Amino acid sequence: MPKSPTLIPILGDQLSMNLSSLDGADPERSVLLMMEVADETTYVRHHKAKIAYILSAMRHHAQALRTAGWTVDYVTLDDPDNAGSFTGEIARAVERHAPKGIVVTQAGEWRVAAMLEAWETMFGIPVDIRPDTRFIASQAEFEEWAKDRKELRMEFFYRLMRRKTGLLMKGDKPEGGKWNYDADNRKPAPKKDRQPEPLRFAPDRITREVIELVAARFADHPGALDDFAYATTAAEARQQAEAFMAHGLPKFGDYQDAMLTGQHQLWHSVLSPYINSGLLDPLDLCRMAEAEYEDGRVSLNSVEGYIRQIIGWREYVRGLYWHVGPDYAERNFLRAHRPLPGFYWTGETDMHCMAEALGQTLDTAHAHHIQRLMVTGNFAVLIGADPAEVHRWYLEIYIDAYEWVELPNVVGMSQFADGGVIASKPYVSSGAYINRMSDYCGACRYDVKQRLGEDACPFNALYWDFLARHEGRFGDNVRMAMAYRNWNRMAEDDQKAIRAQAAAFLEKLT
Template sequence: MNGTHLAAPTAGAASVTAPTLRLILGDQLDLDHPWLREPRADVLYVMMEVRSETDYARHHAQKVLAIFAAMRSFANALRRRGHRVRYIPLDHPHNRQDVVANLQALAQAHGAQAVEYQQPDEWRLDAALRRWAQQAPLPVRAVETRHFLLPRDGVTRRLGARRRWVMEHLYRALRREHGVLMNGEQPAGGRWNFDADNRQPWRGQPPEPPDPRPRHDVRALWAMVRQAGVATVGEPAAAALPWPLTRAEALAQLDAFVEQALPHFGPYQDALAEGRPRLFHSQLSFALNVKLLHPLEVICRAEDAWRAGCAPLASVEGFIRQILGWREYVRGIYWAHMPGYTERNALAHTRPLPRWYWDGDTDLACLRAAIGQTLRDAYAHHIQRLMVTGNFALIAGCDPAEVHRWYLGVYIDAFEWVEAPNTLGMSQWADGGLMATKPYAASAAYLQRMGDHCRGCRYDPRRRTGADACPFNALYWDFIARHEARFATHPRMAMMVRQWRKLPDDERRAVRQTAQAALQLLELD
């Protein structure tokens, strides 16, 4: 394989010798990065589509398509601004299908004087580039990104001395530092947290706003991805891909959310509704995670809406906390505990993930809706992920590594830095409580209270035992029983252990028998 063929110079570049190559990854599509303030003749920007990135997990088809299409749009935007760009498509005959291997070939072919890259957000790619930098025959330099409010080790520096890393401490500090939702030294409204106001089920009013996202015809790109043999999951929506591919589209989606959905986001952010996959959620996480938007501009836009009287404080605070608090926090957890975090399994769960996580073919209405929506749209909101698909996997005792791989693949916004802590720490409690003060395990009562799926389900959410009982009930108590010793002294779980112990022996036996029958019926055994 000849590196010169791979790296044929772009038009007009022949007179420039010994350029610096600057790598831009598919989740670094930030037109405002300091690198890009003005074109330089001695800099060649490198972007590439490679199998090492499509194949490390089985990704949703829309995720592959949206990232590739957004990368191509970004490369074109750079060219229009006068930057030199070398873009390697997936089907290039000399594509070595690996980031480092392609960089080596490009550096040799162009006689590069140095290679620079923005720090990747995922540990595996960061490690590969660091290893190459240590033995490469030319200088390889990493630069800081501007994609977050804190550097990688910012959370460690702030919370490292504490016994527990509580997100609320970080959130309040960042609000003070950036002056977000503050009245002088006090939080706006006299409270830091409006969670108690934001737990309402949705009963059809106010109406869900229209979906503002553009639709892109990427059928030619999809044909190329299929021809290359990339294994994907889910529906590609290749004739009408609904994700923003440019900064302008992402900004338009942000405006539409703030104007139409943010006023109602708070009360209904935890609501589950049949046939309503979005409700009042922003669906901005893809644009944020590929860096078409900067978190601070999203935060400021939401705060401006409150100060202008266009959205209530409880909605705005709840939305901002997800970005200013949670997003920064999970990134800090990830970098503080990698490598190794993704292998944690504190509860020693080993059951395989049910096959219907990959096709949605289950009689459980809430799971059928959440998984079917995920496979169709590459999207589910946070309660569907945490309290439906994640909750079931937790109480059924599924292997957290399998659960992690599923979440990493199926969601449009799933990059390991944000997905792994949310899945392994928050959802599956596989880190033993490093992130979450209690396992997010719940019976059918929670699902019935927050949603309407139970009305159309063959299982009865009020029953704990028997063939018609909702499996969430028996599996929840079976989860408590299996981990009784661990949770007997846990400050937030001990009460549930006491309740379990108070049940008559015959009822406890019936619950555990119902749980085992449910596992067998649902093809977990």
């Protein structure tokens, strides 16, 4: 190993060759440090498949770095001398290598960022913390955009990103004359259409070793490993991206909000784990999607919808995460304190929509955004679940969940616990929405058209009860005016019966 090298830590969500900490570094005078540490696997009870994916992707990335000529000092989770934390492993690496300094790309989360900022004082050597240039908008750019704005709505930030990247732009105007084609992207899935088969990657030796380690060490964590088939290298992730562009993207726009029994992927990409860990470059994916439109293979609404999720929503929530600060995780605008029901960890419930969304989540550590927002998230906010607990559940259970992206989505978008920083109204619905966007209700033991009685869909009474409980907060909300008009048209006896139905259901949950 080089004498008095620069020590460059590579974190588990920094699995990119174009990392800012590597910019200008000399492979002959640098040591890259990669660390599997207990703290990062247990600060919440991460899904087994999530841990297996990250560890396997890290080990494969270390191989790729060595092949590219870098010296990699890799600490495995089962190393008997493993200190169990990033800071503990930095201390051991400083002792091993006596580096002249540390260069690191900024962390994605507040708690890890605090660790990085303490290293210079702790170890008495220079620490250069560089911006994460894999994002399109810097934190400074987001702060400049957010400054003096009364409402931080994603749509206007998204337009800024479109202009910055030039994606789907004609000069200063949006392709097709509109910025947003979301209204065209809400069709229920056609049951007879054949969905593309997702690529499956058979675990290689490295992945099999990781799966054995995770199964033994994290037996009490949620989820399964039996059917693990995720990509774990940049090359495999690229194959998945190309398959999506060819087979999923053409119908992604139309059916991105749709749900079907037994169909986990539909036309979704399932690329978010690879983007968020660094195996895929988000802007590169957007360019690929734009090329599909320009070559006439994919419609504008599909491509715009996909690009909006990446340079719009993903960039927006990352900027917002750093903007609002750590106390955001404790916000509870609706004063909700009910614990999550146990079936969030087992999938065992008679509500077919919940069983489907939870079942595939426990099996694969993945569900698409409407299953998360309008099924599991909708149910949580309707019952008044504690948003901090809901946040922890999403963080631990989904393979693509890192706090910077998960927290604003859950606390803000899903649970409305931030009081409207992100969303202009709560995303709540009765069973009617789920019935319209899926085939779930046809296989359910509950009747989606009933509000009262033992066979009534629980979402129905819970929805109206939610509106009644929070009328003081939302009664004047323009976007909820029709719902409140419908509620206030009901006879008083009907309102009481609906609320009693909801109360009885909530009592059973307790």
